[in-house]
Amino acid sequence: MARSLSLAAYRALSRHRHEPSEGQSEPPRPEGELVWAHAGDPARLVALGDLAERLKLIRPGVQVLLTHDGSAPPDKIAHARRGGDWVAALTTDHPSSALQFLAHWTPNLCLWTGAGILVNTVSATAETGIPMILADIDSADFHHRRHNWLPTLKRASFDVFDTIFACTDASAREIVRLGIAGAKVRVTARLRGCPTPPLCTDDDLAEITTDLAGRPVWLAAHIRRDEIAAVLAAHRTALRLSHRLVLIATLADRADSEELVRALRQSRLRFANWDNGDRLDDNIQVLICDSGEDLGLWYRTAPLCFLASSLTPGHGGINPYDAASLGSAILFGPNVRDHLELYERLTKAGAARKITDSTNLAAALVELVAPDKAAAMALAGWEIATEGAELTDTLIELVQTRLDAAGADHARP
Template sequence: MDKPRSPTRALRAYMMLTRMLAPLAPMHLRRRLAQGREDPARWQEKLGQAGRPRPKGRLIWLHGVGVGEVMALRGLIAAMGRADPRAHFLITSSARSSAQVVAGNLPPRSIHQYLPIDAPAFVARFLEHWQPDLSIWSDQEIWPVCTLEADRRGIPLVFLNARITDQSLEKKRFIKPLYEDVLRRFQLVLAQDSRSAANLKALGASAVEIAPSMKSAAPMLAVDEAELARMRAMFDGRRIWVAASTHPEDEAVALAAQAQLFADDPRWLLVLVPRDPKRELLLDQPFARRSAEDNLTDQPVYLADSFGELGLWYRLADAALIGGSFSAVEGHNPWEASALGTAVLHGPRIENFANDFNALHMAQAAKEITDAASLVRALKGDLAQMGLRGQSRVRRAAPLDGLAKQLLGMAK
């Protein structure tokens, strides 16, 4: 293996800054803990303090910043697990919600930990404990100190599902020397599309290949079968649709559509699943609340204010309005719904998942809606066939076994 390159002036300056700020990290995390934004039992993992022992043998470390990124890695982990039945997997993320969701969907031989704050002392503590044989980063997030320290220890680095929009490129240009240093430490960079590939090269990545998104190959979301049976009994006789991972702009459209549907036929039921279940919602319609264990009677809305249960709601619903598609969020992952045979609907703003939605449109398994009226029309259409076409498209997704073997071959 080649000797790791020395950090550039930009990376040395970044490391000096993070080293200076590191003493403030515990106070910052405790403040977030008091606000309910950190995990009370595990917040010290962000200081590099391991919450679990390292398993013996080969350990592959994979990082995704949030829920969607972590869940998208499960198909790859499953493929690597098949290729090497003795390998173990360390999954890291930053958001508290990601830990709560992934807990019910962990692949075999996998451990979840929070990524340490990107400062030398915390990262060194993390790497000295876990000693991974390969480091895989996904989507948009790579951290300079984590990358440098892994490179210094001879841990091969891979960047998968890499995505960077034109807007993101413009924001990063002023720190291009830092990104150039970091990106050139990766042995393999796989971009989701040609635009991302060009933008990564503009930031300094020396070798970029294009590969389809791995999201369509992820295993189906898990579900508690007993709870599924109970909810089916409670929802019996209702015409169910779900608005999933929603933000305020999505909710405005979904609630307006539900008001029209319910006025025409009180069997219609909207299961509303906010992206942040703890966010306070002002609903202008009667509703039952999941967290209060309310029994559904004749309310038009069921507020699913819980983490990690999309597998339950998608199985109950005929169609899903994918959140983030009416706002600057620019969409969320549609494949989880399609995998379960749920028809996919979305708003006009889907830049972050454009290729994914386009693939479903080509399969006639997704439909764009623009307002409440078009959403009502779509929900009254042939949802069953749309859902079946989406499920069929997921089953035709490219297998990840070849990529899994390639990555395992790179592990030290």
Template structure:
């Protein structure tokens, strides 16, 4: 295990200064009082947990919160957004001795897992200790469902440890019932109703005057294989003569320099947010290469192409944030991770799907939308109406979770 850990540390996937947390060891004392533990592997799940915790704290200020995650990116987001007195730890390796060390130290009163983090030893030990456990916004792919069905008795043993389950979609709910969870499962994606990320008004007010005379679009959370398509699309869009500005936000910011070189080889003038450079009039591509600021980019761009959707194998990214903030949504069709949300948005014309993800077609879609302020406004209104319809399930789940953590009936 040490060799694997060393490789992960060198790759920047583990924090060497906090590696003991992976073995269930913490230098932070457990706070007094009722401790509610939220676990989400990465950023998306983490945001749901942070939002629910904030709402629970409003209803019961004496509650204390522990957050765990797998990734350093999520850890950074939690550190910025968690409440005073809240604690973040890295999730321990799922071996019995590490799980026991973690639970012996923290002794959570309730454990809440977000989306799809099913850890065998942890769940069994929580059940053995009679700690109430919930699974929220459960979201499973067809492959994951097939895998759990193949385990049969083990799946039933694990999924029946949960006292409460809520699913993001009916496919996941039906599967969990088939695994052996026999209680009613409420359905609805919590990400559709979570509070929007906070906008930095000072930053937005500084940038907007530099952009107001230009058509601006955002390529959000790009992956390897998409950047070339996006830069070519911008080149085609630039033939309109309107001097459009592309804000390009790589999903993994360590790739930024390579994409900048690609852009410059194509003749684009570039600037970087991480270097506090501004999108001056001569800039063609502005790189949004900072952590935790994508909401500000959505606020600046009237139109956003949500990436991870132009090529197979990634599954897309959540369109809820641009919908909340008011950026008209474009997306490729490879969005199986959020297929239900995209289907809903497309059905009400609140998102426009690109069925041929070529540079020419993307540029045509952009040209049709980016110069049509009325259609941008109409798409945003439709998206807002969709979000309002999702609020009721969020309120129901919040009430159920409050009952769970305070010992009420659910």
């Protein structure tokens, strides 16, 4: 009774609020299965974009609608679009808006992450009978202002979900204390970004491994024009102590390839161009690539990588996830604002090291380029990169199970 009264009160008050205007028209609802996933903050939107990308690889034909709380910046939205077929803000909880949203999209499953539950929206969704999953709930989510104005509304907000994933034992206990059945609640790791690493062919990996013949190798990835001189200077310095050392150099912008070649010639470094089909022989000191299209190969080849676009201001750094997940120890510059949180976690775990100039870079190369030296860093990086995979894998498995059980009941012909 308390649950129905709290929901009824909330709905009644919601109806007296100004109904939002229609705004932009929605794109057509596609045929077939549609998974709707909502992110309570920008970090969760990134993680759901990665989850959607993996789900679509495993389950061809499924479509994914990603919604968020309206706070996501453009770069997070762009990342989410790699997996989501549609990405849109969902901020209103007016009862009529909720019904219009559901009538248009008719999702086959709802996956909600984090705080800020739109009570009218999720309760209307539950009334359609589709599977509903609530994930990545921690103690902070219990104190979100949206849940606190009616004592029993918090319970009602949570109880519409079939399965709830808490981040800690403590948050799971709080959920159960609300009156939620313990059988609904499971404890898992946090939901974190977990993009699909770039691939490479076995033939290419075998070829480059044969050509290297055991030589020490390091990778400089996404080099900017204003970083070329520092990278080559560090390599020349390291060559004095490691004479067989090979640098694999990939550019952030293919337009800088002529500048890289000019700098290599000026530095008197012997080089080959992978994209032109050149082979790596014993005399080659630098293997250049005009773009990052083969980074899946190079991260698997090099035990140590310098993630460029970070030495000089203005570039923001690149996402270190791929390098960490594919077993490469990481060096990076001081300008990584776009992915600062992940670099800090990797550094704290001993998986990454910050350098400030070519001298620091050269010293780190000499110390870490041997595979056994970089192995501990690489293992720590792999553990950080894969810690978010636990919940992602669990959610993908559960989504597939629920969709299979529901069959095509909600899919349009």
